Amino acid sequence: MTFVERTIRSLSEGMNFAALADDSARSNGMLQRVDPRIKVVGMLAMIVSVAVTHSLLTIASVFLIALSLAAASRISPLDLARWVWFPVLLFTGCIALPAIFITHGEPVHAGWPVTTQGVRTASFLLLRAETAVSLSTLLVLTTRWAHILKALRVLRLPIVFVVILGMTYRYLFLILETALDMFESRESRTVGVLDGPDRRRLAAATVGVLLSKSYHLSADVHLAMQSRGFRGEVYMLDDFAIRHIDWCWLFLFISVAATVIWVGR
Amino acid sequence: MHIPDGYLSPSTCATLYAGATPFWYVSLQKMKRRLNSQAVPLLSVFAAFSFVIMMFNLPLPGGTTGHAVGVAIAAIVLGPWGSILAISVALVIQAIFFGDGGITAIGANCFNMAIVGSLVAYAVYRLIAGRTPIESPRRVVAAAIAGYCAINASALIAALEFGIQPRLFHDASGTPLYAPYPLHIAVPAMMIGHLTVAGLAEMVVSGGVVAYLQRAEPALLKTTAPGASVGGDALGWASTRPLWIALAVLLILTPLGVLAAGAAWGEWAPEDFSTQKTRQQIAAASGNQAPPAQAPAGLRKLATVWTAPMPRYAPPILKSARLGYILSAMVGTGLIVLAFLGGAWIFTRVRS
Numbered sequence: 001m002t003f004v005e006r007t008i009r010s011l012s013e014g015m016n017f018a019a020l021a022d023d024s025a026r027s028n029g030m031l032q033r034v035d036p037r038i039k040v041v042g043m044l045a046m047i048v049s050v051a052v053t054h055s056l057l058t059i060a061s062v063f064l065i066a067l068s069l070a071a072a073s074r075i076s077p078l079d080l081a082r083w084v085w086f087p088v089l090l091f092t093g094c095i096a097l098p099a100i101f102i103t104h105g106e107p108v109h110a111g112w113p114v115t116t117q118g119v120r121t122a123s124f125l126l127l128r129a130e131t132a133v134s135l136s137t138l139l140v141l142t143t144r145w146a147h148i149l150k151a152l153r154v155l156r157l158p159i160v161f162v163v164i165l166g167m168t169y170r171y172l173f174l175i176l177e178t179a180l181d182m183f184e185s186r187e188s189r190t191v192g193v194l195d196g197p198d199r200r201r202l203a204a205a206t207v208g209v210l211l212s213k214s215y216h217l218s219a220d221v222h223l224a225m226q227s228r229g230f231r232g233e234v235y236m237l238d239d240f241a242i243r244h245i246d247w248c249w250l251f252l253f254i255s256v257a258a259t260v261i262w263v264g265r
Numbered sequence: 266m267h268i269p270d271g272y273l274s275p276s277t278c279a280t281l282y283a284g285a286t287p288f289w290y291v292s293l294q295k296m297k298r299r300l301n302s303q304a305v306p307l308l309s310v311f312a313a314f315s316f317v318i319m320m321f322n323l324p325l326p327g328g329t330t331g332h333a334v335g336v337a338i339a340a341i342v343l344g345p346w347g348s349i350l351a352i353s354v355a356l357v358i359q360a361i362f363f364g365d366g367g368i369t370a371i372g373a374n375c376f377n378m379a380i381v382g383s384l385v386a387y388a389v390y391r392l393i394a395g396r397t398p399i400e401s402p403r404r405v406v407a408a409a410i411a412g413y414c415a416i417n418a419s420a421l422i423a424a425l426e427f428g429i430q431p432r433l434f435h436d437a438s439g440t441p442l443y444a445p446y447p448l449h450i451a452v453p454a455m456m457i458g459h460l461t462v463a464g465l466a467e468m469v470v471s472g473g474v475v476a477y478l479q480r481a482e483p484a485l486l487k488t489t490a491p492g493a494s495v496g497g498d499a500l501g502w503a504s505t506r507p508l509w510i511a512l513a514v515l516l517i518l519t520p521l522g523v524l525a526a527g528a529a530w531g532e533w534a535p536e537d538f539s540t541q542k543t544r545q546q547i548a549a550a551s552g553n554q555a556p557p558a559q560a561p562a563g564l565r566k567l568a569t570v571w572t573a574p575m576p577r578y579a580p581p582i583l584k585s586a587r588l589g590y591i592l593s594a595m596v597g598t599g600l601i602v603l604a605f606l607g608g609a610w611i612f613t614r615v616r617s
Binding site for chain 1: 269270271272274275278289293297302303305306307308309310311312313314316317318320321335338342350354355357358360361362363364367368369431436438439440441442443444445446450469470472473474476477478481482485
């Protein structure tokens with residue numbers, strides 16, 4: 001596979017995930033109905049509790065809770081496995097594996113090079129990474145991006161930062177599509193195999209063209225914003241309304257997080 | 266290099282969030298002051314651009330491919346403060362939306378890549394590029410080296426963060442609770458990949474994009490090139506004046522070599538084996554092993570093949586050793602400059 005094909009695949013996968021997240025966030029699952037601010041605070045509390053706890057059992061329990069929430073929110077375990085569990089297992093698994101052998105401690109069995117401490121530390125790394133990324137993915141798959149951004153305001157993030165995040169996300173897909181078009185058109189015009197220096201020149205020129213297009217795009221966007229009255233001050237409409245059931249969810253999330261920290265202290 | 270959740274302890278993450286916050290605040294203030302209403306769209310679109318660049322597979326020498334962060338490009342086009350914000354926003358979206366990098370580790374990832382990376386890239390680029398014109402080839406080299414240094418500095422900081430985890434955070438049985446590898450494993454493991462593949466990817470994209478922008482859109486390189494002209498002599502004398510002054514100072518200082526005691530190991534002449542004083546120097550430089558009674562036959566034979574016009578930096582026409590050193594340095598430097606000028610002349614003729 002050439003670098004152009006690999007890049008096309010990488011860009012397409014990013015867009016496919018975004019499409020999946022958007023579809024999933026619009027469906028009528030359990031978490032989809034919860035107020036985004038409650039979900040942001042709740043998921044963050046659970047992720048922090050997973051990082052703080054010193055007990056493998058409690059981390060595994062949170063993982064099972066995440067799995068149940070995903071099922072109740074109509075998120076396919078296959079999608080989670082494809083987008084989250086397998087890539088994390090591959091990456092963190094490769095990093096954690098040598099720790100089983102090289103961490104000092106008592107051997108699991110007499111004569112074996114594997115130590116109990118090694119197995120525990122590798123399990124900590126893998127379970128924490130899988131659970132935390134499952135929780136954050138759950139948030140993304142049950143909440144529309146625009147709502148996540150608005151909800152970030154409850155964390156006291158500066159409004160201008162939230163607006164930049166929102167605009168970045170919007171133009172991200174335009175630039176992704178532009179890059180994809182550039183690579184596909186180049187691929188369709190390429191006959192034979194490019195040698196190393198030509199491949200590097202092509203990659204650098206593509207990034208350069210994309211940079212130039214992005215710069216001009218930002219100038220156009222600025223003019224469009226100015227023509228609509230933008231003078232550098234940013235405002236955001238806050239149209240969320242927390243219901244009684246949302247407070248119950250918040251209580252549930254915080255209770256789980258507190259229990260995880262208390263049990264695994 | 267995107268650190269996932271679970272690799273760093275909550276206290277390390279909190280420290281790095283706290284460390285990154287002042288940089289974010291200052292960057293935002295500086296960008297708002299510099300660009301006013303243009304800051305929001307410019308940073309947004311550049312963050313989106315940086316995000317997309319991180320998804321590119323870049324072809325590297327040796328047939329492999331690698332991913333770049335694009336931090337040097339952002340630092341060169343936007344300046345260090347704009348780059349800190351643009352790369353940070355891209356990293357936040359990667360962490361929240363694509364699970365690439367942990368939520369608790371956003372502060373760490375931004376500190377390593379966006380802050381350290383941008384500042385190192387900017388400093389290296391400005392240092393090497395100097396005040397050369399926008400089209401100067403030195404800017405391409407400067408960008409490539411800046412990208413390489415930035416990504417490796419970021420990787421080193423990340424490796425240090427990993428490496429301190431097992432020492433600081435373990436349970437009663439000694440089980441590391443977060444990243445399990447100590448510094449002596451974490452640093453080489455992280456740096457080998459970055460000094461080779463990842464560093465090379467950043468080098469290729471940074472140098473290549475600056476070379477492209479020089480031809481297609483030189484105005485984009487102006488932000489970080491104050492005083493540089495567009496067009497003109499790319500290798501002008503003015504731009505290299507500090508280097509020539511430094512060279513002249515070094516020439517004047519060359520007699521310091523006369524003060525050095527003893528002989529350089531392995532740089533012996535046949536006659537050095539026959540005098541008592543030099544024999545003692547050879548023995549002292551060789552771990553007190555006595556040299557052979559006579560100069561080796563091969564050395565004696567080959568030593569007469571070529572007689573240098575200025576043997577041992579002491580031209581026969583001069584009695585003073587100091588003056589001899591200075592004259593030798595001047596002649597040597599002149600010959601090197603002539604060789605490069607000749608090479609450049611031939612290269613230009615062949616290309617045209």
